[in-house]
Amino acid sequence: MSRTPQAARTRRNLLRAAAEVFDVEGFAGSNLRTVCARARVTKGALYCHFRSKEALGVAIIEHQSLLWHELVDELLKRELGAVQTLVDLSFEFARRLESDLMVRVSSRLLREAAFFDLAAAGQFVGWISVVRDLLSQARACGELRDDVNLRHAAEQIVADFLGVQLVSQALTGQHDFTSRLRRHWRAWAPLLVTPETLRLLRFDPSDDDLV
Numbered sequence: 001m002s003r004t005p006q007a008a009r010t011r012r013n014l015l016r017a018a019a020e021v022f023d024v025e026g027f028a029g030s031n032l033r034t035v036c037a038r039a040r041v042t043k044g045a046l047y048c049h050f051r052s053k054e055a056l057g058v059a060i061i062e063h064q065s066l067l068w069h070e071l072v073d074e075l076l077k078r079e080l081g082a083v084q085t086l087v088d089l090s091f092e093f094a095r096r097l098e099s100d101l102m103v104r105v106s107s108r109l110l111r112e113a114a115f116f117d118l119a120a121a122g123q124f125v126g127w128i129s130v131v132r133d134l135l136s137q138a139r140a141c142g143e144l145r146d147d148v149n150l151r152h153a154a155e156q157i158v159a160d161f162l163g164v165q166l167v168s169q170a171l172t173g174q175h176d177f178t179s180r181l182r183r184h185w186r187a188w189a190p191l192l193v194t195p196e197t198l199r200l201l202r203f204d205p206s207d208d209d210l211v
Helices: 005-025 032-039 043-049 053-076 082-099 101-110 113-140 150-172 177-192 195-200
Strands: none
Touching (some): 005 032, 005 043, 005 053, 005 101, 032 053, 053 101, 053 113, 082 101, 082 113, 082 150, 082 177, 113 150
16 A cells, blocks of 8 residues: 555545544444545545455554553653553543544444454453553552552453443443543552552542643
8 A cells, every 4th residue: 555645644534534424323334435425535545545344443443552552651751650640541541532533433343243353352452551561660660569460450450441431331321431430440549559659649630630
């Protein structure tokens, strides 16, 4: 595939158009003709970048995994500690689910049966790796309890985050996701961090505190 600036712009436009169409019509109810019309490209141009509607969906999901790394880099610049960064990462991601079309659609696609089989394992491994890296930094700085197993904790944090998201989606359309996430951290943090670290943690970050 061409790597020219024009090709890169076309690819971005197609991803955005696909996300807009999937957001309104759902993945199953949408078609490539509508995506092409919204992106103002021909089907031939689309097929230069994506071989199918499913390939478009996978590319949108992959956007979400890149976002985790970008958010961590930005949040770590504040030098507030690895555990606070982890907590704030979860709240920032929750905020992006409301405000960022690509994040919202990619998260929704990942719950579709076809995409779950195609992409979930890779996504979850990536998220667990991000969390484990932060926990490793926290351990090096003396923020974690001695009995915390990094791998087990990372897997549980990701599982709990996804579980809170799903319950919130099912019961309130994710309108109470932030408050549920706050309760989750207040219950989980004492099992994870030292008493000294716990006293300093914030579980109600404002938008101005995030990226």
